[in-house]
Amino acid sequence: xxxxxxxxxxxxxxxxAFRALFLYGSHARGDAQEASDVDILQVTPTHTAPYxxxxxxxxxxxxxxxLRLARQGALFARHLVEEALPLADPNDLLGTLRSAYVSxxxxxxxxxxxxxxxxxxxxxGPQVTENPQGVVSLVSYLIRTYLYATAxxxxxxxxxxxxxxxxxxxxxxxxxxxxxxxxxSVSAFAEARALFEELTETTCRREEGSLEAFIVNASDHNELxxxxxxxxxxxxxxxxxxxxxxxxx
Amino acid sequence: MVERLAFIGDIHxxxxxxxxxxxxxDGRRLIFLGDYVDRGLTSRGVVEILMEIARRKADPVFLCxxxxxxxxxxxxxxxxxxxYSWMGGISTIRSYVERARxxxxxxxxxxxxxxxxEFLSNCKAFFExxxxxxxxxxxxxACPESREFExxxxxxxxxxxxxxxxxxxxxxxICGHYLQxxxxxxxxxxxICLNTGCGTIEGPLTALLYPEMTFLQA
Numbered sequence: 501x502x503x504x505x506x507x508x509x510x511x512x513x514x515x516x517a518f519r520a521l522f523l524y525g526s527h528a529r530g531d532a533q534e535a536s537d538v539d540i541l542q543v544t545p546t547h548t549a550p551y552x553x554x555x556x557x558x559x560x561x562x563x564x565x566x567l568r569l570a571r572q573g574a575l576f577a578r579h580l581v582e583e584a585l586p587l588a589d590p591n592d593l594l595g596t597l598r599s600a601y602v603s604x605x606x607x608x609x610x611x612x613x614x615x616x617x618x619x620x621x622x623x624x625g626p627q628v629t630e631n632p633q634g635v636v637s638l639v640s641y642l643i644r645t646y647l648y649a650t651a652x653x654x655x656x657x658x659x660x661x662x663x664x665x666x667x668x669x670x671x672x673x674x675x676x677x678x679x680x681x682x683x684x685s686v687s688a689f690a691e692a693r694a695l696f697e698e699l700t701e702t703t704c705r706r707e708e709g710s711l712e713a714f715i716v717n718a719s720d721h722n723e724l725x726x727x728x729x730x731x732x733x734x735x736x737x738x739x740x741x742x743x744x745x746x747x748x749x
Numbered sequence: 750m751v752e753r754l755a756f757i758g759d760i761h762x763x764x765x766x767x768x769x770x771x772x773x774x775d776g777r778r779l780i781f782l783g784d785y786v787d788r789g790l791t792s793r794g795v796v797e798i799l800m801e802i803a804r805r806k807a808d809p810v811f812l813c814x815x816x817x818x819x820x821x822x823x824x825x826x827x828x829x830x831x832x833y834s835w836m837g838g839i840s841t842i843r844s845y846v847e848r849a850r851x852x853x854x855x856x857x858x859x860x861x862x863x864x865x866x867e868f869l870s871n872c873k874a875f876f877e878x879x880x881x882x883x884x885x886x887x888x889x890x891a892c893p894e895s896r897e898f899e900x901x902x903x904x905x906x907x908x909x910x911x912x913x914x915x916x917x918x919x920x921x922x923i924c925g926h927y928l929q930x931x932x933x934x935x936x937x938x939x940x941i942c943l944n945t946g947c948g949t950i951e952g953p954l955t956a957l958l959y960p961e962m963t964f965l966q967a
Binding site: 564708709710712713714715716717719720726730733734 | 790830831834835839840842843846848849850851852853856930
């Protein structure tokens with residue numbers, strides 16, 4: 501139960517400005533554990549970086565971005581349409597999203613894109629140690645997305661991970677996620693990467709000599725790989741337009 | 750007699766729309782407002798068309814946009830791959846480099862003809878007559894006389910769309926840069942903005958016909 505006190509706690513950490521706030525994920529479904537993070541979607545007037553305060557993860561999208569995802573039938577849009585609870589939504593943006601959402605006939609395209617991200621996981625132990633947050637987030641995201649896409653194509657009805665893993669016979673993934681969250685170690689990452697390779701029947705090997713080169717080559721056929729690659733490269737740093745103004749002429 | 754001009758807004762790597770619009774601008778002096786590259790998939794093709802115009806048309810003007818600056822800054826090492834990517838530069842790299850292997854910057858530098866780099870380096874900061882001033886980012890309403898590169902090419906002046914500039918400047922301001930999400934040109938208070946989302950949000954490429962003050966889109 502997401503109590504009024506919890507809502508107040510969330511509201512205290514939200515950065516201005518927002519057009520709507522939604523709770524989604526395990527707390528919205530009502531199957532959260534004590535250690536579960538609180539997932540919030542903040543609909544912002546302009547492009548805004550995501551942020552985390554304690555256990556509250558805030559993902560920021562503009563309405564235009566969300567509508568695009570809804571029309572594409574993206575998994576994240578399905579997540580919101582089916583499970584989100586409005587904490588603040590004066591203009592019924594959730595209703596707008598639900599109207600715009602187009603359910604895809606299958607998730608084969610999503611699975612293809614995720615498989616195409618395999619070279620992003622071609623990282624060495626020292627690279628994991630240098631950027632544990634980025635690498636762990638990446639492998640977790642890719643595995644979860646692949647599991648959800650597979651499960652929905654087999655008739656799953658909810659984003660609750662437990663039933664998804666039961667349906668796919670992949671209960672061990674739960675332990676792998678837990679290890680990743682707790683340890684963020686090279687061995688936890690290696691274990692997760694092995695699971696990714698097994699699930700997707702791919703090998704995490706990058707042919708290009710640099711992450712930049714992979715991103716460029718992926719850009720015209722795999723937007724997910726390009727975006728996740730740039731995020732990995734950024735290592736949590738915000739992108740800055742203002743860097744341009746420092747250029748000398 | 751007033752010279753017949755056509756001002757062309759941000760192209761952003763959309764060669765198809767540029768070709769379609771150019772066919773309707775015959776007999777006019779062409780003034781391009783910058784942002785020829787990035788975001789759209791055919792930046793190389795756009796630069797090739799512009800260079801062809803420079804060779805064949807009467808005295809065209811190519812103004813510099815912040816994306817030309819970004820491309821040149823990336824090539825010279827003053828902008829990182831990540832920063833240039835954020836500007837939409839990956840599609841420009843892709844349009845020149847068939848398959849990236851390792852050092853993307855040097856591979857782009859090797860693949861891009863020197864004539865292209867020279868063309869982009871020679872773009873002008875502004876175009877001005879007694880009646881109008883055109884630049885990529887417009888002018889700074891707080892300092893309307895300034896023609897400093899940082900102000901009129903790289904600056905951001907959202908108040909252009911609020912202030913009643915024609916009272917103070919007595920000149921028409923023509924710019925691109927500021928994305929008009931309606932996909933229609935902005936034309937109020939002596940300010941005209943022609944960035945209607947070409948190459949960015951699948952918007953049209955827009956031209957202003959002068960002195961008729963009518964718009965064409967492709």
